[in-house]
Amino acid sequence: MADGDLHHESFQQADELQSLRTQLSQFASQPSDAAAGLPGRHYVDEELFEHEKRTVLRHGWHCVGRADEISDAGDYLTAQILDEPIIVVRDGPEIRALSNVCRHRGMPLVQGNGHARLFVCPYHAWSYRTNGQLQRARASSLKSESMGFPRGRFCDSPYVEVDHGQIAITGYSGTCRRFG
Numbered sequence: 496m497a498d499g500d501l502h503h504e505s506f507q508q509a510d511e512l513q514s515l516r517t518q519l520s521q522f523a524s525q526p527s528d529a530a531a532g533l534p535g536r537h538y539v540d541e542e543l544f545e546h547e548k549r550t551v552l553r554h555g556w557h558c559v560g561r562a563d564e565i566s567d568a569g570d571y572l573t574a575q576i577l578d579e580p581i582i583v584v585r586d587g588p589e590i591r592a593l594s595n596v597c598r599h600r601g602m603p604l605v606q607g608n609g610h611a612r613l614f615v616c617p618y619h620a621w622s623y624r625t626n627g628q629l630q631r632a633r634a635s636s637l638k639s640e641s642m643g644f645p646r647g648r649f650c651d652s653p654y655v656e657v658d659h660g661q662i663a664i665t666g667y668s669g670t671c672r673r674f675g
């Protein structure tokens with residue numbers, strides 16, 4: 496995309512955003528006996544939804560379950576936050592949220608709830624520890640660190656908070672890197 500297109504697009508987005516703000520403040524300033532719902536477009540428009548995801552929802556907290564659902568080390572549950580599949584796992588005393596996307600070719604690692612010592616990808620058997628680190632890259636000649644393969648987390652991890660037994664996550668960037 497050329498620079499000119501980018502500028503045009505950002506001006507267009509700024510215009511749309513301003514128009515949206517104006518509309519919303521008009522709705523908010525209505526007296527309570529004249530309250531009205533937002534126009535139907537706000538509930539079905541894909542562009543508005545993308546905008547909401549980018550500016551609000553991705554930065555908000557999302558409740559994914561109760562801590563007592565994963566009380567033992569290795570217990571996990573899965574969830575979908577916006578477009579991102581997530582594993583929430585008890586890693587020792589910690590509760591972590593990890594991407595449920597194999598960093599090799601992007602397969603989901605697990606489904607539903609369960610218990611695992613390692614997450615083993617069903618496709619080529621790469622395995623990950625419950626702290627998100629790559630344990631082993633099987634079915635290829637890669638030998639992790641010995642091949643210069645990074646052993647870091649397989650995705651940027653969201654932040655996790657447990658409040659009154661509820662697990663909430665935020666800060667998911669959705670930036671998984673795949674290899675191969």
Ligand code: FES
Nearest residue numbers: 597599600616619
């Ligand atoms: S896609 Fe997971 S190991 Fe290949």
